Amino acid sequence: MQAGALPRTVRLPGARVPFTVVGAFIAIAAFGVYFTSQDFKLGAYWFIGVAFGVILQRSRLCFAGAFRDLIMGGDGRLLRAILVGLAVATVGMSFLMARFVPDPSFGTLPPGAHIQTVSFATVVGGVVFGIGMVLAGGCVSGTLWRMGEGYLNSWVAMVGILGGLWAGTKTWSWWWDHDVSKREATWLPAKLGMLPSIALVLAALGAIYVAVLWWELRSPQMPEPVAKPTTPAFTVRDHVGLAWSRAFRGGAWSYLTGAVCLAILGTFAYNIQAPLGVTGGLGLWTDQVASAFHAGGLPLKGADQLAGCTAGGGANWLTIRTMTMSGLVLGAFTASVVAGEFKIRFPRRAIRYPQALAGGALMGYGALLAVGCTIGAFFSSIPSLAVSGWLFGIALFAGAFVGVQIIRRLP
């Protein structure tokens, strides 16, 4: 722990711990107990959000970077890790969906799964979101986690995201009337059966993995993080210390560890109600505030037929989505303080502020159209065996490509 940065510490058995860490742990536990007493689901999603933030902060699993780094520098490590995570989540969520819907050909969609429509809104949303995430330097979950880490840039991006979500909410009816209401939410097992769908998705992920690796090997490799040699553990205390230092002290987790943890967390979340998603919660809170100025737009037209990371009816502050996103920020904050990585950082180049704002606004609008972000409409949709997840993913790639051309020309 950085003694200079955080001088106020308390002595606990074995270590000196900053007040901030103790406070954050108490806050996580206290909110958790309170929300659980309101509704078990709320409490569960609060803790899921905290775990989400810890995983993202420790592994630096940046979805924007996954697309951007491959396009910009031929670095596919992040994207490959995410592909593995998608495969793990696909298997996990399929098992649950097979239990919820024993006969997929019957036409019922699994409840809670992120099966968005195969629509222009999904494609436009993906492209717009892809441009935005490269401009802003992180997708929505990346912005939330870096807010917790102290990046001022991400706080500015968040303002943009909220603005974009608000604009999306206000214009949604047009998209619903002209596009979304006419499109089908295609669930692969309804067309192909459960097992062939799982096989097809895994094969496609595998094929993309090989393609990314091939692309990556054409350009010079990037440095892989090296694990520090550890001192042998003899006692229980040694083992606990070793586990702690591996989780919070050894630089960062590998991208692969992060992606697989996230896949397992998503499967857990789906076991309770719905897979991971954050933009729905942001959209809801934005609308709650806007409503106070008589400028709200929720519920969205056709909300009862929409699957994905939705904002809900707009009558409540506390939902599983708002729990996830607030838990995420506090989880990332706590992890970064424990790891000694928290620091208020503000960009010295003025252009970054309008850039983050514009990027955020694009992401907010895109996420509303696609009913989810890189998490809700991609990382939770492909494992839902939804066609929309693939559509959004391809659109993200196209958008990120445009975004890279833009940032290359910025100072």
Add this chain to the structure above:
Amino acid sequence: MELDVRGEMCPYPAMKAKEALKKLPATERLDVITDHAPALSTVPWEGAKLGFAADVQPLAPGEWRIRLERAEAAVDQRKALAAIAARAAELTSER
């Protein structure tokens, strides 16, 4: 020459360092000041690809100076990669 990329996150530290290195006069060295931990591996790596050796030193908690100087001999990319990764791990885990 000094390049202050504090507050900037990926990809800017590496991107700006690369631009600066390409324009760097032959006799000069480049000091990159950063507070973004991933830059500890991405910036030296951009340097290695352009024939620069890197020396990374902590300036303050969570702040580092990456000094890039023209390497006398040709940079062995495999060795450079291993050294960069090891140094980054060392700097971000010892506190």
